[in-house]
Amino acid sequence: MKKGIATATALLCCLGVLLFFWPLRTAAQKQTLQLYIWSEYIDPAILTAFEKATNSRVVVSVYESNEDMIAKLRGGGVSQYDVVVPTDYVVPNMVELGLLQPLNKALIPNLRNLGEKFVGLPFDPENTYTVPYQWGTTGIGYRKDRLPENFERSWGLIFDPQQQYGPFVMIDEMRSMLAAAAFYLGFDPNTTVPSELQQIQELLIQAKRRSAGLIGGVGGKNQLVSGTANVAVVYSGDALQAAEENPNIGYFVPREGAHIWLDVMAIPAKAPNPELANRFINFLLEPEIGAQLSNYNRFATPNAAALPKINPQDRQNPAIYPDEATFARLRYLKVLSQEELRLVDAVWTAVKSS
Numbered sequence: 001m002k003k004g005i006a007t008a009t010a011l012l013c014c015l016g017v018l019l020f021f022w023p024l025r026t027a028a029q030k031q032t033l034q035l036y037i038w039s040e041y042i043d044p045a046i047l048t049a050f051e052k053a054t055n056s057r058v059v060v061s062v063y064e065s066n067e068d069m070i071a072k073l074r075g076g077g078v079s080q081y082d083v084v085v086p087t088d089y090v091v092p093n094m095v096e097l098g099l100l101q102p103l104n105k106a107l108i109p110n111l112r113n114l115g116e117k118f119v120g121l122p123f124d125p126e127n128t129y130t131v132p133y134q135w136g137t138t139g140i141g142y143r144k145d146r147l148p149e150n151f152e153r154s155w156g157l158i159f160d161p162q163q164q165y166g167p168f169v170m171i172d173e174m175r176s177m178l179a180a181a182a183f184y185l186g187f188d189p190n191t192t193v194p195s196e197l198q199q200i201q202e203l204l205i206q207a208k209r210r211s212a213g214l215i216g217g218v219g220g221k222n223q224l225v226s227g228t229a230n231v232a233v234v235y236s237g238d239a240l241q242a243a244e245e246n247p248n249i250g251y252f253v254p255r256e257g258a259h260i261w262l263d264v265m266a267i268p269a270k271a272p273n274p275e276l277a278n279r280f281i282n283f284l285l286e287p288e289i290g291a292q293l294s295n296y297n298r299f300a301t302p303n304a305a306a307l308p309k310i311n312p313q314d315r316q317n318p319a320i321y322p323d324e325a326t327f328a329r330l331r332y333l334k335v336l337s338q339e340e341l342r343l344v345d346a347v348w349t350a351v352k353s354s
Contacts, residue, residue: 031056031276036072036081038263039064040218040241041134043296050283056276064216065173066090073099079270082277085133088262089175089333091123093341100129101269107278110285118262118302123335130264131281132302134237134294137322137330138176138259141220141239145248146230155184155254157231159207168231169223170207172214174348175333176259177204180233183256189331192340201347205354214352224249236319237299244298251319253326260330262302 031054035042039062047058063069066087073084078099086094094100105111111131118132140157147165156163158170159181170177179189181200191197208214212229220232221242234242239251265284267277283289290306300320301307307315314320322330336344 031273033058033083033273033276033280034061034081034271035059035083035280036061036063036069036077037083037085038062038217040238041085041297043292046284046289046292046296049289050280053283054276054279058280064219067174070094070097070099073268078268079272081268082271082273083280084266084268085263086130086266087333088121088123088264089335091130091264091266092335093338094266095129098269100266101271101274102128103131103267103281104274104278107275108282108285110282113285113287113290113303113305115302115304115307121262124264130266131285133263133265133284134297134299135260135262135302136236136299136320137253138171138173138180138233138235138261139239139251139253141224141232141234141242141249141251143224143227143230143248144250153252153255155180155256158211158233159184159203161210164210166230167212167228168210169212169215169220169229169233170204171220171233171235172216174344177214177233177351178344178347179259179331179333180254181207183254183258186256189257189259190334190336192336192343194343197343197347201350204347204351208351208354235299237297240298240317240319253319253322253329255329257329257331260327260332262332 033056035058037060050056051058063072069084069086070090074097108131111127114132119127124130151165152163154163157165158168178200181203182189182191185199185203187196215223218238220229220234221238223229224232225242225245236251239249243249265281267274271277284293285303287303287305287309290301290303291309294301294306295311295314298314298320301310318326
């Protein structure tokens with residue numbers, strides 16, 4: 001009898017140990033995707049759906065500029081993250097630095113869903129390293145309730161003291177701000193002419209001194225919502241998200257022109273889980289998921305198969321999908337050589353330190 005009790009007790013103990021460690025074993029078996037992305041740039045419900053579909057876990061880390069992201073990758077993050085979301089013009093430099101690995105297109109059949117305008121672009125002609133994520137413009141967000149109705153839709157709201165309507169903020173993103181100043185001065189937004197860069201530097205320094213500061217990513221949006229700023233240099237989708245929170249917020253592409261950008265998905269060279277990364281990219285290219293992403297972000301989708309599923313109001317909104325007249329004023333930022341990068345880096349360093 002005692003032997004039977006002892007045996008039963010031992011079995012119960014074994015069962016208890018098994019039940020205790022089983023959840024840990026199951027959790028350990030789950031693959032983890034490390035996503036490094038701009039802040040507030042993906043619907044959490046999409047991540048949950050991917051986790052469920054792949055029995056995985058997604059961990060999100062955020063950055064506020066391409067420069068910060070690249071610095072982190074060069075500092076060891078290249079072996080820490082599985083997917084990053086750079087902007088088009090930095091991709092060739094990232095490839096040159098050995099920060100990215102080629103995609104496994106066999107795991108990304110949904111590449112066929114991309115629109116023709118977003119395939120084979122100069123920064124990655126064969127889509128060897130990147131897949132388009134979202135696109136939009138960098139322009140001016142403003143408080144309708146604090147600016148006169150007839151104000152000039154110009155970069156002068158940032159750069160001309162005579163057109164300043166209370167506090168404003170600039171975006172802490174080098175190429176975007178240099179391009180904005182170049183547009184205002186009538187220069188090519190990709191200029192690296194020393195005399196023009198000197199004028200851009202002086203203009204940015206003077207504007208910064210009058211401003212409430214340089215602020216990264218969604219910071220300008222949040223300051224518009226809170227009323228801390230009346231005007232802000234912002235990304236189009238962020239301004240539209242702000243308008244959902246406060247209908248007094250508007251957005252426009254300045255008459256002088258503006259920067260059009262394309263953010264892309266890529267896999268770091270030493271990603272710990274590249275297979276899951278490729279499957280994640282493919283998942284985001286599903287028509288329903290692509291539409292869900294843009295409906296959440298309020299940015300434009302490069303996914304042609306997703307377009308019919310976009311909210312009709314957004315599809316007709318020229319702030320998201322610019323009309324032909326607006327599109328004609330938009331310019332992509334080109335890839336700069338290492339020497340050209342040194343020139344613009346020097347300008348931005350002077351502006352930041354002023």
